[in-house]
Amino acid sequence: MQRLGVVHKSFYAFLLMFFSLIATMVNQAQAAVILQYHHVSTQTPKITSIAPEQFSKHLALLQEKQYQVVSLPDLMTKVAAGQNVVNHVAITFDDGYNNLLEHAIPELEKYGFAYTIFINPQVVDQKSASSLTWAELKALTKRGATIANHGLTHDSLARIPTGTSIAEWVKQKGDEILAAQAKIAQETGQDYRLFAYPYGEYTPEWQAWLKDNDFIAFSQQSGAVGDFTDLTIVPRFPVSQPYDKIANLSDKLNTLAFDLTPLATSKSTVVSYGSVKELVMQVNNLDFHPKLLACYVSGLGKQEVTWLDETTFKVSFTQDLKPGRQRCNCTAPSISMPSRYYWYSKPWFVLQQDGQWFPL
Incomplete structure (x- = not known):
């Protein structure tokens, strides 16, 4: 009976994982x-x-x-x-x-x-x-x-x-x-x-x-x-x-919406020069291989990604963000839909070194 119970629990866990994956596929396929x-x-x-x-x-x-x-x-x-x-x-x-x-x-x-x-x-x-x-x-x-x-x-x-x-x-x-x-x-x-x-x-x-x-x-x-x-x-x-x-x-046109949330320290938009050194994000679905996540910053290229735990990662910037409208774009290929990939963009509006706004 104990062995049957273990089998039952394993099968139940498999079903949960299977339907979770199906739900993820359906949800992510909604992307427009x-x-x-x-x-x-x-x-x-x-x-x-x-x-x-x-x-x-x-x-x-x-x-x-x-x-x-x-x-x-x-x-x-x-x-x-x-x-x-x-x-x-x-x-x-x-x-x-x-x-x-x-x-x-x-x-x-x-x-x-x-x-x-x-x-x-x-x-x-x-x-x-x-x-x-x-x-x-x-x-x-x-x-x-x-x-x-x-x-x-x-x-x-x-x-x-x-x-x-x-x-x-x-x-x-x-x-x-x-x-x-x-x-x-x-x-x-x-x-x-x-x-x-x-x-x-x-x-x-x-x-x-x-x-x-x-x-x-x-x-x-x-x-x-x-x-x-x-x-x-x-x-x-x-x-x-x-x-x-x-x-x-x-x-x-082939991208999927990336379900990411900036942590409180990364939600700011208007920032002073030199004040932003990293981006910390919470992952709300894991339909991608963490090692394949890539993040790029305007003018700086590909940046280092460090996983802090199973659902949180940090993007560390190699240099200060330049004054102007800057973005960090993060992408990763989907597991459930191999021909498509996720795309997320976080913007900042970086003031000039003297604290003034950059020209429009």
Whole structure:
């Protein structure tokens, strides 16, 4: 009887492990990808641009590989509800440049692909020569576009003016975000509470405010989107130059959301020069071989990874992070889906050595 009991316990343990693996596979397969564009033009700054011909190749790849291109509101509704988003892709554009009318939007409509444009209402009101007008934006909503909030102006939310308290700044810019939301609803008839951080810069205070005000917020660090994604910093893959190559896009579309959580000491975003020496992360699933985890830091290359215990690892930096927008990208091949790999990106906004902000 004792031997049978041992066999029974072993079989039960096997079943638990088996169903745990199946659950992991199902959960991780839910990963979706959001693409971030700005200009589609050869006449604009390369770092925020993709050539029209290359943009067309991106859309052709999405169709060829049978990705399901959906609207951002539909995607985030599914993600928030834990629904199936296998092979889902959402296309976004920041800033609402009018060069989108020349090539990007006709191409998107040819394929029947939904897309979202994040705008700054005050810029639209000023009738900038490079901006879409309210009439054009309204017309695009009737053709399937989603118009969403990028702030009333294009000010960074992280850069608090000297002499202004955090509370005062959050109140001021928070009121502007709400004013922008109201203006978009008034002019377009759409009222999706989707917000993209200008310059991708954010702080924990803004994450809390956006959550309290029922916004889903999008950043500019890379990575796929899954059930466990923090909806105050939803990742998007930038795909402007030099990250516009088809091979790079294929890799990004094939990624899985990495279920990692920065420990308290690693959650900061705005940091002084020389203050960040490492990144410590908690792993919430182990569908990868720990030895194959690789982490890279902007400008520093591959960094040393040390496992502190079975579910916690530390990335030690070989040098101080340079002033500017810096990231640590961690990747690992999946065990359950060998042809795919996990991708997680942690951003920092590193002040200059004199304590001042780096240029926008």
